[in-house]
Amino acid sequence: MPTTENHYVSTTNACKLCRPIGACLAFRGVEGAVPFLHGSQGCATYMRRYIISHFREPMDIASSSLGEKNAVFGGSSNLKQGLKNVITKYGGKIVGVATTCLTETIGDDVPGIIREFRKEEKDLFAHEKAPLLVDVSTPSYAGTHMEGFHDAVKAMVDQVATKDGSTGRVNLLPGFVSPADIRYLKEILRAFGVSGIVLPDISETLDGPALLDYEKLPGGGTPISMIKSMGSSKATIEFGRTISGQDTAGRLLTTRHGVFLSQVGMPIGLRETDQFFSAMEEVSGNKTPCRHEKERGRLIDAYVDAHKYISGKRAVVYGEEDLVIGLTSFLAEIGIKPVLCASGGTSGRLEESIKSACGGIVEPPLVRDGIDFYDIAGEAESLKPDLFVGHSKGYRLARKLDVPLIRVGFPIHDRIGAQRVLHLGYRGAQSLLDRIVNAAIEKKQNDSPVGYGYM
């Protein structure tokens, strides 16, 4: 089915977020990092609450808090003062500075201001543990939060990673996935006997334990020493079909430091996970460990157990492009027919990737990129879906259509446990399968006049 054109000038209920929030999320996954927005105070505050409501964790984002005079004369003095304050009070080991539409438009030269700042504040940088400053350009009027996320990862690799001999480590660039996903990926790396560097690593920074004190900088995150050493790793595995072949952090490590790059899709479902495990076998030189083989086997067993309850069900899938591609691949495998795959992203690669993800199992569905929820609603009603798979902003539409919503991705603002949602790998597929099938069964049970309790 061909992609149809967007008909409207206005956007209603966007299916994307703005670019700087992605950068803040990526910076949060680095040990001792302070995400810092160069812009007006509101941006940081709005993004903080958006992120807090999903992870239910503290999320401090500093701001240069620009006022009217800065908008006229430039934000340099506020940026410098802000940097100094976060370094002295928060003790940030790394400050990730992302721009906003305001500072991009007034044309602040952030790399230049940072250079000046280093010169002016020699004392802050004169010692061994001097903080690192990483800057990334994230104009809100171009791209989505995912561009911001990937930009920030690339900026860290660009500005921090070096090559100094060979460590034999494996870099893993997973993109924006849940803390539970990251924990699981690290387990997989260990199981393959690989010393891995996962960037970013939000497994603890955005899913921490109950504490006695408020931490200025949450524990966990990719250690800076590890980011520095990424150029010395033997290989990089990077997730995301839409960024494959693009100018990414993984690509940069290849061109600049000669690190072998393996790009795979976001490993959701059996086939995409198989690709990831093949890549792991290739870079580690080891076979897939037995317990993960067994998880794979149990997953297939579960596919069989479940298939009749969901056979031919029609799904609307929406969210970030690479997530949608992975989910579509998974849904196709279990016999669900994706009828609409939608994203606010505009990589231009969604349709071909969806086609390939369907892999001849099902007819490729209607694919819409650069879309908002007004358009999704317009398409969905006539497609008669049985379920929605996406983040919680599709709730009102799912409710209107009286179909279950399987909450995945970001944001999940109307449930608890978003940080624990597992999407990736055999185990993530198992969890998604159980949730989807049980939602279908529950719907049938609820709709049943007799309310059966055995099947």
Place this chain on the structure above:
Amino acid sequence: MKTASAVIFEERKDQIYRKGDAPFDIACNKESLAGAVSQRACVFCGSRVVLYPIADALHLIHGPVGCAVYTWDIRGALSSGRQLHRLSFSTDLQEKDVIFGGEEKLYLALTELIDRHNPKAAFVYSTCIVGLIGDDLDSVCARVSKEKDVSVIPVQSEGFRGNKRAGYEAACKALFRLVGTGDTNNISPYSLNIMGDFNLAGEIWIIRDYFKRMGIEVVANITGDGRVDDIRRAHGAALNLVQCSGSTLDLAKMMEQSYDIPYMRVSYCGVEDMTESLYAVARFFGDLRIMERTEKLVKEELSVLYPKLREYRKVLAGKRAAIYVGGAFKAFSMVKTLRLLGMKVVMVGSQTGTREDYLELEEITDDGTIIVDDANPLELSAFIKEKDVDIFIGGVKERPIAYKMGVGFCDHNHERKEALEGFSGMLNFAREVHSTVMSPVWRFVPRRAEGGTGNANN
């Protein structure tokens, strides 16, 4: 353990006052300190908060998508009819719009949305970038207004032009363009407008019911469950009741000046302020029957409420509370309300309080209470720790600070799903406080578990 002094910025020291330490003095209404992680938002946020609940108006945010998407249906402002306010409309400006200007896109988007939704009016919010690229919002709005025969009102809410207060003012100016354009025939001499209530969890319906029982007509809700046509005739009311920290105070002042309508500041939170507000209204009208009905109402409500409150008070007495809210006015009621429950307020602060606000807080709080303006997570967490609080009352941004440290939390912000105003709201509030303060989960958090500081009396 970090102490409060270790986390307080030199530049912010004069924005923190400890009652009893020295004669009252506090700095406020300052620009937030760069790098301090202020809990404040921006001008746009202030305007959006005030106008958002007008449910039959179109709210179009002119700018890149972020400002619209972060304010999409995030508040509990209910509507009894149309739900237009729950949609998030944006011009989603792209790079080429920034370079060549966004006026054409704004015109097309506005026209499209007005055709689609047939709103009673449209508010067009300006964001940071619009102020910079120089789009002429006024002329686009005027053009569409004329072509579509519907009021299209620009809101000058560029984020960087100040803080939330400036946004309130911009919203009031926008509202004032509607006021005075409707027919005021058949409005009772015993009438008022409810201002600064946003109908969170249906609160304005509770308050409207009280006025109905008192025999007073409510002309316009400004803006909870608000309607454009009601606001147009708001100048026909005899009195403006202003709640909330000045979010609609500017409008009341403008209406006083132009239409000679007096205003009165009230609060519907807590028994004391709720009762006093109703009596103040009754006294204003000076009608014996209204006063009698008010007395009857208060008596009825309190006879139901007090016995139930006493139960909560028994267990909550002596617990320590910290309050951090957007506007300080709400904090006054909170201090009194918590006291009614036998609790002690040990810290109270706000994002945008004025000197007068803080002075009043100083008067009604106990010695040792920390009063803070424009705080940040490090300060708030240090105060929580120092004062060993049992409950934090605030909004979404404060919740993880409290929870992470093992402290109870009550959401008194715009996201709340429990009505906390009026007499029934007071009971809900007590229940909310009780449900968190007395939860068994605190037994297990590091702060209260063996080895933690503080008293393990939960």
